[in-house]
Amino acid sequence: MAGISVLGAGAFGTALAISLSTIREDVTLWGRSPHQMQKLSDARCNAGRLPDIALPNSLKLTHDLNVACQADIILIATPMQSLSDFAKTNVNLLAGKKLVSCCKGVDLVTNQGPVSLLQDSVPNARVAILSGPSFAIDIARGLPTALTIASVDEALVAEIQSELTTENIRLYSSLDPIGVEFGGALKNVMAIACGITIGAGLGESARAALITRGNIEMQRLAVAQGALPKTLLGLSGFGDLVLTCTSEKSRNFSHGVKLGRNEAIDPTITVEGVATARAVANLAHKTKIDMPITGVVTNILDGKITIKEAVEGLLSRPLKRE
Ligand SMILES: NC(=O)C1=CN([C@@H]2O[C@H](COP(=O)(O)OP(=O)(O)OC[C@H]3O[C@@H](n4cnc5c(N)ncnc54)[C@H](O)[C@@H]3O)[C@@H](O)[C@H]2O)C=CC1
Numbered sequence: 001m002a003g004i005s006v007l008g009a010g011a012f013g014t015a016l017a018i019s020l021s022t023i024r025e026d027v028t029l030w031g032r033s034p035h036q037m038q039k040l041s042d043a044r045c046n047a048g049r050l051p052d053i054a055l056p057n058s059l060k061l062t063h064d065l066n067v068a069c070q071a072d073i074i075l076i077a078t079p080m081q082s083l084s085d086f087a088k089t090n091v092n093l094l095a096g097k098k099l100v101s102c103c104k105g106v107d108l109v110t111n112q113g114p115v116s117l118l119q120d121s122v123p124n125a126r127v128a129i130l131s132g133p134s135f136a137i138d139i140a141r142g143l144p145t146a147l148t149i150a151s152v153d154e155a156l157v158a159e160i161q162s163e164l165t166t167e168n169i170r171l172y173s174s175l176d177p178i179g180v181e182f183g184g185a186l187k188n189v190m191a192i193a194c195g196i197t198i199g200a201g202l203g204e205s206a207r208a209a210l211i212t213r214g215n216i217e218m219q220r221l222a223v224a225q226g227a228l229p230k231t232l233l234g235l236s237g238f239g240d241l242v243l244t245c246t247s248e249k250s251r252n253f254s255h256g257v258k259l260g261r262n263e264a265i266d267p268t269i270t271v272e273g274v275a276t277a278r279a280v281a282n283l284a285h286k287t288k289i290d291m292p293i294t295g296v297v298t299n300i301l302d303g304k305i306t307i308k309e310a311v312e313g314l315l316s317r318p319l320k321r322e
């Protein structure tokens with residue numbers, strides 16, 4: 001079957017399906033819960049994630065993965081920590097398909113990003129990643145966005161760049177999926193750090209320092225994993241870092257703000273940076289990469305240090321060249 005399916009009817013999956021439906025009539029959105037999908041179908045709206053945004057008439061909804069996986073191009077928009085189980089459970093349906101990961105994170109068990117995880121778990125799949133600065137609500141409202149589509153498979157990138165470009169999504173292509181997957185994952189950790197900084201009243205100058213040093217830290221790890229340094233300066237790296245570290249629309253930034261203010265956390269909200277910080281700290285330790293900001297975020301999340309101790313620790317590091 002030609003067409004595009006989006007797997008995962010959360011905020012991002014729904015937003016992408018809405019935008020794609022502005023230019024084509026063969027888009028299907030899959031969600032795992034029959035009850036939730038019936039609610040979406042009755043209301044023609046994903047009220048829980050994107051209230052007041054109507055689902056286009058042409059958008060097909062299903063909870064049947066067999067139906068959704070008949071599409072030619074399959075976008076996967078589940079949370080990162082669900083991706084491995086999802087891929088393994090449904091390997092027969094996904095094998096040999098063109099898969100586009102929309103997840104931003106690093107898997108806690110394998111320390112892999114979504115592209116390498118899918119490549120390892122789904123035989124013969126052709127895997128790409130879509131990433132970059134884009135809040136689901138902005139995409140769903142039709143506001144302009146620019147994202148990166150990346151894969152080592154040049155023909156796939158060219159095809160998907162053209163198939164997924166919509167009225168409000170402009171796609172730039174890249175042949176560096178490692179850089180794109182690590183940029184998208186690590187910016188969430190930096191956004192938690194920035195949120196903590198603002199929440200704890202440490203000021204915007206400190207946030208600017210964290211964004212800048214955070215970008216260097218992201219680059220250091222990604223390059224050690226095989227990424228090109230320039231990818232971390234592109235939309236999926238610096239672009240998304242800036243968006244996520246400066247907006248209260250970001251769940252990662254807002255999570256950090258709550259930590260900084262010592263406020264209660266809502267455990268039902270998808271905050272990718274929490275698990276990713278731990279996965280990245282582990283990966284950095286194994287590969288001997290210096291990741292001071294990630295280390296501090298992980299220690300705060302694990303209750304091992306206070307914010308005051310974190311600041312003292314970062315400021316008392318040995319002086320060095322920029
Ligand atoms: N919301 C946003 O603005 C953006 C989100 N992303 C990324 O998209 C991914 C998904 O995020 P959101 O859609 O925002 O989260 P969300 O929490 O709104 O939705 C996640 C969806 O995945 C489903 N899900 C969870 N585990 C599943 C499993 N094992 N099998 C099938 N479905 C499962 C949930 O039921 C839910 O519908 C994350 O990696 C996030 O970083 C990327 C860009 C923007």
Ligand SMILES: O=C(CO)COP(=O)(O)O
Nearest residue numbers: 132133134135250251252
């Ligand atoms: O990835 C995003 C924007 O590009 C969304 O960020 P949050 O997951 O922090 O809300």
